[in-house]
Structure formats: C-alpha cells, structure tokens
Amino acid sequence: MLKLGDLDHERKLRTKLGVSFFLFGLINNVLYVIILSAALDLVPPSTPKGIIAFCNIFPALVAKIGWPYVLKGQIRYTSRLSGCCMLAVSGMVVVALFNSLFMRLLGISLASFASGLGELTFLQLSTTYPPGVAAHGIGYFASGTGAAGLVGAFLWWELRGLGVRTGVGLSAVMPFVIPLTYLFFLPRRDLFTSEEDTSLRAPYTPLPASDVRTEESAATAPVPSEAMIVALSLDDKWRLVKPMLVRYMLPLFCVYTFEYTINQGVAPTLLYPVPSPDTYPILSKIIHSIRDYYPLWQLVYQTTVFLSRSSISFGIPPLPRRLLPLPSIIQFFILVTLGLEAAKGIFGDSEGRSVAFVFSLISLEGICGGLAYVNVYHQINQERSNPGVHAERDKQEREFKIGSVGFADSLGILLASILAVPTEVGLCRAQVRRGKTLCQGL
Known part of the structure; x- marks a missing residue:
C-alpha cells in the first residue's frame, strides 16, 4: 500500500505530466491555427485561400503516413522533438522573412510537416508510460490540441496589427517550449510507482536507463543487445x-x-x-x-x-x-x-x-x-x-x-x-x- 506522502508525490507527478502533455498539444497545433487565421494576410487577394489549407495539411499527412511505417527500431524522442522544433521555427521564419508566394508556401509546408510529425511523436511518447498514467497524458494532450484553436485564433487577432513579418516572426519562438518542457519538466516514467503501474514497469528494464530521454543517448550509454535486435x-x-x-x-x-x-x-x-x-x-x-x-x-x-x-x-x-x-x-x-x-x-x-x-x-x-x-x-x-x-x-x-x-x-x-x-x-x-x-x- 502506498503511504499518504507517496500518494501526494504521485499526484504532483501526474499534475506535471498533465501540464507537459497539455503544452505539447497546445504548442504543436497552435502554429497550424495561426497559419489558417493569417491566410488572408499571407497570400495576394487573387490567390485562392484553399492553397494555404492544402499546404497546411498535406505535409502533415505525409509525416503521419510515412514516419510510422518507415521508422525501424527505437524512437529517439529527444532527437525527433528537437528536429520538429527546428523545422517549425524555420518554417515560420521563412514565412516572416520572404514575401514571395512560393517561399511562404514552403515555410507553411515545413511548419505543417513539423506539426504532423510532432503530433504522432507525442502520442507515441504517451505509450511509454504505464496505462493509467498514459491515459492521463493522452487526455491532457487532446485538451491542449483543442485549446490551440482558441489560443491560435486569439494570438493572430492580437498580432496581425503588427504585420505578417513581425506577427509571424514572434510566433516562431513558440516551438522552443516543446524541447524545454520535454527536457526539464516532463516527469520520467520510472518515477510513477503506484500499485496500478508496478506490474507494468518490468517491460521497460531492457532500456538503457529509466528516463525516456536516454533512449537516444547511444553515444554515452550502453544499449543492451536484446533491444538492438528488435525492429x-x-x-x-x-x-x-x-x-x-x-x-x-x-x-x-x-x-x-x-x-x-x-x-x-x-x-x-x-x-x-x-x-x-x-x-x-x-x-x-x-x-x-x-x-x-x-x-x-x-x-x-x-x-x-x-x-x-x-x-x-x-x-x-x-x-x-x-x-x-x-x-x-x-x-x-x-x-x-x-x-x-x-x-x-x-x-x-x-x-x-x-x-x-x-x-x-x-x-x-x-x-x-x-x-x-x-x-x-x-x-x-x-x-x-x-x-x-x-x-x-x-x-x-x-x-x-x-x-x-x-x-x-x-x-x-x-x-x-x-x-x-x-x-x-x-x-x-x-x-x-x-x-x-x-x-x-x-
């Protein structure tokens, strides 16, 4: 049986995990909403606005179709999330710095690909936690994606007066929240020690360390051979x-x-x-x-x-x-x-x-x-x-x-x-x- 202090500790960990996944969902999807909200300001009046919607969804679809089927072996979460962050930032910077239609559509496509890859990565990350904790994370991630619609529309309403270059440029700093939250705020899965999860912790012992982030640290931590051969x-x-x-x-x-x-x-x-x-x-x-x-x-x-x-x-x-x-x-x-x-x-x-x-x-x-x-x-x-x-x-x-x-x-x-x-x-x-x-x- 868990003591009262253990229960309080577990509750605090769940709160941190919930906040982390809420931020993941919010930040990952908010750029998608900002782009759609800014569609009228991003392209010339003669350009169909549907092209913005297409460039904002098709690259994400490519990421969601291709990545799970192409990837083999362990997921390197730190590397993948860092890559998503850089892609999203690069995409928004390109939209902000260039006035040509081609470059803006390219920037939107980069941000879209990062969003699609990020969403499936956070969903996969939730499965590395025990079932009760994973359900908690999924619930808050979904809540964050829902909040992105309201937050993104409100943000562009406030930023659009600054112009596309400044408004979109300021929004480019938002993706940095994701790796910072992942590295410094998200609780490690081995910290959840409730009775509900204890029986389910054994499958994770072959990993190089208890922290999900160490999965990709092959250069500094030995990887058991039994994990390397599974794909x-x-x-x-x-x-x-x-x-x-x-x-x-x-x-x-x-x-x-x-x-x-x-x-x-x-x-x-x-x-x-x-x-x-x-x-x-x-x-x-x-x-x-x-x-x-x-x-x-x-x-x-x-x-x-x-x-x-x-x-x-x-x-x-x-x-x-x-x-x-x-x-x-x-x-x-x-x-x-x-x-x-x-x-x-x-x-x-x-x-x-x-x-x-x-x-x-x-x-x-x-x-x-x-x-x-x-x-x-x-x-x-x-x-x-x-x-x-x-x-x-x-x-x-x-x-x-x-x-x-x-x-x-x-x-x-x-x-x-x-x-x-x-x-x-x-x-x-x-x-x-x-x-x-x-x-x-x-």
Missing part, C-alpha cells in the same frame, strides 16, 4: 494495422471528413440578415455585418472542440469501444441537416430560430469531433499486448499502433478541403435560386 518488419506492421482499420481509423476518417466539409463548405453559406437591435438585442451586439457569421460559427466550433477534447482530463468516462463510430454517425446527420438549412431554409424567414438552430448544431459538431479524437487515442493507448511478448517488442508495437492511426484524421481533412469547394458553390447557387443572395455579397 518491426512491414509484415509485423500490417498485422498490427489490419484490425485497427475499421475499429479506429474509419471512425476518425469519417468524423473529420464530415466535420471539415461543414466548416469549409457549409458554414460559409450559413448567412442571415444583420439582426435588428430592437428584435435581437443580444445577437445584434455580436453580428454587425453578414461577414461576422462565419467567424461566429468558427468560435462556437473551436470552443466546443476544446471542451470535448478535454472530456477525459475533466474526469468524464471515455466512450466504450463499441460506441466509437457514434460521433461520425451523428456528424453525418449534422452535415446533411446544415446543408438542408443552407439550401432550403428550414425555418423560412425566421432568422432568430435559424441562428439558434445552427448554433446548436455547430456546437454538437464540435463535441462529436473532439470526442472522436480523444476517445480513439485513449482506447488505442489502453490496449495491451499478449503476455510473454518481448519487452522491447511490446513497446515498439504500442508506439507504432498509436502512431499509425494519425493519418486518418489528416486524410479526412484533406478530402473535406476538396469536397468543400463544390459544396459551397452549390449551396450558394441554391440560395440564389430561392431569392437569398447574401452569399454573393461576401
């Missing part, structure tokens, strides 16, 4: 991926496809007349022109995503595995319903009811997206290998499994960016046909 083959990786395709990847892919089709294709057409102060005293303080509706929907979405991604860290029980497809099913019906509202107008000329209706569905959209993300990774993190599996092999299998799923959400976002263009055009034309021409005035 997953492509056949091993396919065997691990196969059962996760339908169980985890398909729900994540679907929920993000529907979610970002709503955000990029449907939400820009959810426009209504500017509310009168006499009829709608509260709404009129928020909406001053029809251009204010889209930022409002995005604020509602980002807020609910943050809250739902924080559900596990708030102490809300995770979804059972059998219910993981539920958020994507609900998201599909939200997409269809909002599409009908944009095209036909469910409530006719009653903008008050229409705005309240859209507000509710956008909130539910954010909740479904956040729940899908945090629960899929939570369930993967809690899976255990069969007894008797070699300790280093067990570790590499868990790292690969959680890292191999990440491309599903990025692929969904990429597909949604393609679907969104004809969706927005088609809905706008449907509105014009019924005499509603607000979408043409943007």
Whole structure:
C-alpha cells in the first residue's frame, strides 16, 4: 500500500505530466491555427485561400503516413522533438522573412510537416508510460490540441496589427517550449510507482536507463543487445494495422471528413440578415455585418472542440469501444441537416430560430469531433499486448499502433478541403435560386 506522502508525490507527478502533455498539444497545433487565421494576410487577394489549407495539411499527412511505417527500431524522442522544433521555427521564419508566394508556401509546408510529425511523436511518447498514467497524458494532450484553436485564433487577432513579418516572426519562438518542457519538466516514467503501474514497469528494464530521454543517448550509454535486435518488419506492421482499420481509423476518417466539409463548405453559406437591435438585442451586439457569421460559427466550433477534447482530463468516462463510430454517425446527420438549412431554409424567414438552430448544431459538431479524437487515442493507448511478448517488442508495437492511426484524421481533412469547394458553390447557387443572395455579397 502506498503511504499518504507517496500518494501526494504521485499526484504532483501526474499534475506535471498533465501540464507537459497539455503544452505539447497546445504548442504543436497552435502554429497550424495561426497559419489558417493569417491566410488572408499571407497570400495576394487573387490567390485562392484553399492553397494555404492544402499546404497546411498535406505535409502533415505525409509525416503521419510515412514516419510510422518507415521508422525501424527505437524512437529517439529527444532527437525527433528537437528536429520538429527546428523545422517549425524555420518554417515560420521563412514565412516572416520572404514575401514571395512560393517561399511562404514552403515555410507553411515545413511548419505543417513539423506539426504532423510532432503530433504522432507525442502520442507515441504517451505509450511509454504505464496505462493509467498514459491515459492521463493522452487526455491532457487532446485538451491542449483543442485549446490551440482558441489560443491560435486569439494570438493572430492580437498580432496581425503588427504585420505578417513581425506577427509571424514572434510566433516562431513558440516551438522552443516543446524541447524545454520535454527536457526539464516532463516527469520520467520510472518515477510513477503506484500499485496500478508496478506490474507494468518490468517491460521497460531492457532500456538503457529509466528516463525516456536516454533512449537516444547511444553515444554515452550502453544499449543492451536484446533491444538492438528488435525492429518491426512491414509484415509485423500490417498485422498490427489490419484490425485497427475499421475499429479506429474509419471512425476518425469519417468524423473529420464530415466535420471539415461543414466548416469549409457549409458554414460559409450559413448567412442571415444583420439582426435588428430592437428584435435581437443580444445577437445584434455580436453580428454587425453578414461577414461576422462565419467567424461566429468558427468560435462556437473551436470552443466546443476544446471542451470535448478535454472530456477525459475533466474526469468524464471515455466512450466504450463499441460506441466509437457514434460521433461520425451523428456528424453525418449534422452535415446533411446544415446543408438542408443552407439550401432550403428550414425555418423560412425566421432568422432568430435559424441562428439558434445552427448554433446548436455547430456546437454538437464540435463535441462529436473532439470526442472522436480523444476517445480513439485513449482506447488505442489502453490496449495491451499478449503476455510473454518481448519487452522491447511490446513497446515498439504500442508506439507504432498509436502512431499509425494519425493519418486518418489528416486524410479526412484533406478530402473535406476538396469536397468543400463544390459544396459551397452549390449551396450558394441554391440560395440564389430561392431569392437569398447574401452569399454573393461576401
């Protein structure tokens, strides 16, 4: 039994671990949000803004698809995170220093690749901790990624007045938080000594030292030969991926496809007349022109995503595995319903009811997206290998499994960016046909 002092010590360690993973999620994703928020300022007016979205997601998708399948053997976390930091900083500096479209797109691509590689690395890092501690880390990492939407949009709102060069240049210092947190604040996994974790600590003894950071210190610490010979083959990786395709990847892919089709294709057409102060005293303080509706929907979405991604860290029980497809099913019906509202107008000329209706569905959209993300990774993190599996092999299998799923959400976002263009055009034309021409005035 643990003594009271041990429990206090364990609680403090969990707090530090939670803060560390929250910062990892926040800083890793905040540059992605800043780039999207700054899209209008980064490219000439004649350039389609979708090219920013493409360069901001495709390199991350490449990292998430390629890295888990190409990498063999142990993950060198310190080297990888340092590389992610340098890539992100370099990308933002390039965006800040150069005015040409090509160079800015190159900088955005570098930052995107760093973000994608960083996300899968932090998810893999969580698996190196015992199950209860790992779940704690995943919950706070997901919460941090949700907070990035709000923090990134707010930061660019404050920095945009300084201009692209100064605003983006200042944001380039943010990635340094990641290696500093990892090296000097994140607790070592061998410090967690609760009864829950004791039986699970044995598999990590073959590592060169108890600190996860020493995995890559081959020059200063001897590596046991049994750890050096373990490396997953492509056949091993396919065997691990196969059962996760339908169980985890398909729900994540679907929920993000529907979610970002709503955000990029449907939400820009959810426009209504500017509310009168006499009829709608509260709404009129928020909406001053029809251009204010889209930022409002995005604020509602980002807020609910943050809250739902924080559900596990708030102490809300995770979804059972059998219910993981539920958020994507609900998201599909939200997409269809909002599409009908944009095209036909469910409530006719009653903008008050229409705005309240859209507000509710956008909130539910954010909740479904956040729940899908945090629960899929939570369930993967809690899976255990069969007894008797070699300790280093067990570790590499868990790292690969959680890292191999990440491309599903990025692929969904990429597909949604393609679907969104004809969706927005088609809905706008449907509105014009019924005499509603607000979408043409943007």
